[in-house]
Amino acid sequence: MRPLTDDETKILFEKLSKYIGDNIRMLLERPDGLYTFRLHRERVYYCSEAIIKYASNFPRKELLSFGTCFGRFTKTRKFRLHITALDFVAPYAKFKVWLKPNAEQQFLYGHNVVKTGLGRITENTPKYNGVIVYTMNDVPLGFGVAAKSTIECRAADPMALVVFHQADVGEFLRNEDALT
Amino acid sequence: MGRRKVTDDKSAKPVRGPGRKSKKQGEPTFPKELAQTEPTDKKKVSSRGKQRARKRLEKDKLKQTINKNTKLKTATKRQSDGESNDEEQINGYTDENQQWLKPKKKKELFDDDEQNEEESMDEDVPYDDQFNEMESSSEEEEENDGDEPKLDIEKQSKKIREKQRQTKERSEQELLTNIQQHEKVQFPSGQEVTKEAPQADLQLLMHRIREVINVLNDFKNKREANRSRKEYLDLLRQDLCNYYSYNEFLMNKILDLFPLAEVIDFLEANEVQRPVTIRTNTLKTRRRDLAQALINRGVNVDPLDKWTKVGLVIYNSQVPIGATPEYLCGHYMLQGASSFLPCMALAPQPNERVLDMCAAPGGKATYIGALMRNSGILVANDANKDRARAIIANTHRLGLTNTIVTNLDGRHFSEHMGGFDRCLVDAPCSGAGVIAKDQAVKSSKDEKDIQRCFTAQRQILLNAIDSINENSTTGGYIVYSTCSILVEENEAVVQYALNNRPVKIVETGLEFGVEGFTNFKGTSFHPFMKYCRRYYPHLHNLDGFFVAKLKKYSTKQGNKKESETIEKEKKKEEEDDSLEAMADD
Numbered sequence: 001m002r003p004l005t006d007d008e009t010k011i012l013f014e015k016l017s018k019y020i021g022d023n024i025r026m027l028l029e030r031p032d033g034l035y036t037f038r039l040h041r042e043r044v045y046y047c048s049e050a051i052i053k054y055a056s057n058f059p060r061k062e063l064l065s066f067g068t069c070f071g072r073f074t075k076t077r078k079f080r081l082h083i084t085a086l087d088f089v090a091p092y093a094k095f096k097v098w099l100k101p102n103a104e105q106q107f108l109y110g111h112n113v114v115k116t117g118l119g120r121i122t123e124n125t126p127k128y129n130g131v132i133v134y135t136m137n138d139v140p141l142g143f144g145v146a147a148k149s150t151i152e153c154r155a156a157d158p159m160a161l162v163v164f165h166q167a168d169v170g171e172f173l174r175n176e177d178a179l180t
Numbered sequence: 181m182g183r184r185k186v187t188d189d190k191s192a193k194p195v196r197g198p199g200r201k202s203k204k205q206g207e208p209t210f211p212k213e214l215a216q217t218e219p220t221d222k223k224k225v226s227s228r229g230k231q232r233a234r235k236r237l238e239k240d241k242l243k244q245t246i247n248k249n250t251k252l253k254t255a256t257k258r259q260s261d262g263e264s265n266d267e268e269q270i271n272g273y274t275d276e277n278q279q280w281l282k283p284k285k286k287k288e289l290f291d292d293d294e295q296n297e298e299e300s301m302d303e304d305v306p307y308d309d310q311f312n313e314m315e316s317s318s319e320e321e322e323e324n325d326g327d328e329p330k331l332d333i334e335k336q337s338k339k340i341r342e343k344q345r346q347t348k349e350r351s352e353q354e355l356l357t358n359i360q361q362h363e364k365v366q367f368p369s370g371q372e373v374t375k376e377a378p379q380a381d382l383q384l385l386m387h388r389i390r391e392v393i394n395v396l397n398d399f400k401n402k403r404e405a406n407r408s409r410k411e412y413l414d415l416l417r418q419d420l421c422n423y424y425s426y427n428e429f430l431m432n433k434i435l436d437l438f439p440l441a442e443v444i445d446f447l448e449a450n451e452v453q454r455p456v457t458i459r460t461n462t463l464k465t466r467r468r469d470l471a472q473a474l475i476n477r478g479v480n481v482d483p484l485d486k487w488t489k490v491g492l493v494i495y496n497s498q499v500p501i502g503a504t505p506e507y508l509c510g511h512y513m514l515q516g517a518s519s520f521l522p523c524m525a526l527a528p529q530p531n532e533r534v535l536d537m538c539a540a541p542g543g544k545a546t547y548i549g550a551l552m553r554n555s556g557i558l559v560a561n562d563a564n565k566d567r568a569r570a571i572i573a574n575t576h577r578l579g580l581t582n583t584i585v586t587n588l589d590g591r592h593f594s595e596h597m598g599g600f601d602r603c604l605v606d607a608p609c610s611g612a613g614v615i616a617k618d619q620a621v622k623s624s625k626d627e628k629d630i631q632r633c634f635t636a637q638r639q640i641l642l643n644a645i646d647s648i649n650e651n652s653t654t655g656g657y658i659v660y661s662t663c664s665i666l667v668e669e670n671e672a673v674v675q676y677a678l679n680n681r682p683v684k685i686v687e688t689g690l691e692f693g694v695e696g697f698t699n700f701k702g703t704s705f706h707p708f709m710k711y712c713r714r715y716y717p718h719l720h721n722l723d724g725f726f727v728a729k730l731k732k733y734s735t736k737q738g739n740k741k742e743s744e745t746i747e748k749e750k751k752k753e754e755e756d757d758s759l760e761a762m763a764d765d
Contacts, residue, residue: 051582064586066583067583067584104505141505179573
């Protein structure tokens with residue numbers, strides 16, 4: 001376990017800013033204590049300083065997880081955001097997409113979202129920007145990338161893809177083993 | 181955009197099931213014996229009824245005198261016979277004359293219409309039998325005495341009646357002999373014992389089990405003179421093993437644990453699945469909201485019981501309950517009701533350091549995390565790496581942020597980390613309490629498996645005690661639980677901890693459940709073992725479970741003082757027992 005290097009921090013924050021923009025500051029400057037990112041076995045964990053201190057006492061091999069896993073660095077040093085980060089990303093989301101009930105299931109099985117399944121979308125969402133996917137009851141389901149901007153969406157035909165799937169809560173069941 | 185009202189039939193919410201409010205208790209069922217013995221004559225006779233009965237008596241007397249005088253025999257005969265026939269039906273007598281006897285025609289009545297009315301009314305009203313009986317019998321006698329059958333047809337009918345009576349008598353005798361046969365327990369002959377017991381006739385087997393239990397319950401009176409109690413018990417064990425397909429080892433343990441009356445209940449309860457229960461994740465939602473959301477998905481749910489505020493029981497569901505969007509979003513956890521209990525007993529407080537020693541798949545650990553309201557530190561440990569991955573997924577799904585997941589051996593945990601305020605040891609066990617879940621337990625366990633289990637349990641429990649900070653201001657508690665009902669894995673393990681570590685048993689804080697054994701088959705445990713709680717499938721409709729709560733009070737490794745006192749107490753108890761036995765004699 002070690003703190004992130006500057007490069008890694010930069011990659012991570014670039015990725016996060018696609019979803020939550022400037023709100024990364026809210027993650028780091030919390031009123032209830034000091035929260036930081038830590039790298040452990042190529043995975044980035046986000047948790048309070050107290051837990052980090054405690055966890056660092058366990059042998060590295062036997063320590064499987066601590067706090068919340070945000071994602072992992074690939075071998076090519078790109079950052080993959082995991083679905084486990086949803087709890088922290090969703091509240092600060094800049095751009096959101098709401099799904100109709102019959103499109104929920106499709107998304108949870110790992111499919112992209114077509115226009116017929118789209119219930120609502122935040123105004124002026126740019127193309128290829130990260131979005132958080134919600135149900136109509138405002139329950140976060142996962143995140144993806146907007147395939148079209150809001151204006152393009154209006155003109156698109158019903159079967160056109162609107163959101164590319166990146167991660168969804170169905171992964172808790174589908175690939176439990178690969179989560180962290 | 182915005183929410184549109186859904187109008188098509190598919191998405192309209194169909195009415196499912198009878199609804200919650202329509203749940204009703206079924207009709208009560210009574211044993212046949214009770215239903216049959218309901219006598220008609222116990223009905224209360226109304227005052228009008230009494231009046232009518234009196235009137236009828238008077239009229240009948242009048243009738244008799246008239247009959248004698250006028251010798252209008254046919255009419256009287258039919259009438260009286262008809263009446264006696266009614267009697268017989270009421271009293272449950274045989275009515276052999278029913279075949280040839282026809283109810284009288286109203287027009288042939290020698291009496292007037294008034295009496296006819298009277299009688300038809302009487303049929304409805306229950307009346308006192310006694311005087312009627314006497315009267316009718318007297319009439320019959322009179323009839324028998326009075327005349328020989330003169331007509332051909334009458335002779336024939338008499339013959340037929342005689343025949344019928346004989347066959348009936350014979351059949352009754354047969355019935356009686358049958359009953360006698362069944363009342364005696366038939367021991368299998370030597371050959372039968374050696375070869376495999378008959379698998380096919382389960383009904384007969386069950387019958388014999390019941391008979392043997394019946395005999396054992398009243399051994400002095402019902403036994404056969406040349407059979408000992410042991411023979412009966414052996415037969416019973418053999419039969420139970422065959423009927424429920426247990427191995428002899430586990431059946432012995434069960435027979436030791438329960439009184440005879442409960443054994444069958446317990447075994448039957450093991451054949452039935454426990455209800456599916458879920459636990460609301462209080463970090464993300466409330467029970468009422470969750471129930472509403474699930475009902476909208478077509479799941480029939482109800483609050484579990486009054487002892488829990490987070491449990492819901494699932495009656496039936498149109499969707500897979502482990503894959504609804506609510507489940508994936510971490511609003512609830514699929515979890516047996518019995519696994520709420522150790523967490524409730526542990527009662528973790530916010531800002532504590534809590535250890536869950538054997539956490540996978542994380543059901544109890546996430547409940548602890550929810551009780552701590554995501555504060556403090558929760559270490560969830562499991563020795564199996566693959567199973568520990570399930571903890572990671574579940575803690576993230578349920579939104580726990582204070583959790584550290586480790587993959588250490590529970591027997592050496594304290595070498596790495598100590599100073600916890602509370603610790604839950606849900607030790608790996610034989611699973612003798614969850615036979616309903618895994619039928620393989622019935623036949624796969626033997627003495628060695630149990631021994632392996634309880635040695636590991638002892639080591640883990642001692643290690644858990646070592647990792648506790650006894651100076652903790654809020655805690656210093658250890659909760660030991662297993663999903664087994666065997667004494668070796670429960671009370672004996674706790675006793676071992678008492679003997680070897682500075683701990684004492686405290687109350688679990690669970691208001692229901694059976695008390696732990698303070699002595700069992702000659703070994704006596706610490707008297708505070710009564711604070712432990714046992715749960716059985718047939719009594720609580722939970723999985724078989726054991727919960728004990730300990731408090732650590734010193735750092736000393738050994739606990740000689742404690743063990744000495746226990747030995748003293750043991751001696752004392754033995755003395756008491758022997759005194760009692762003497763007093764009984």
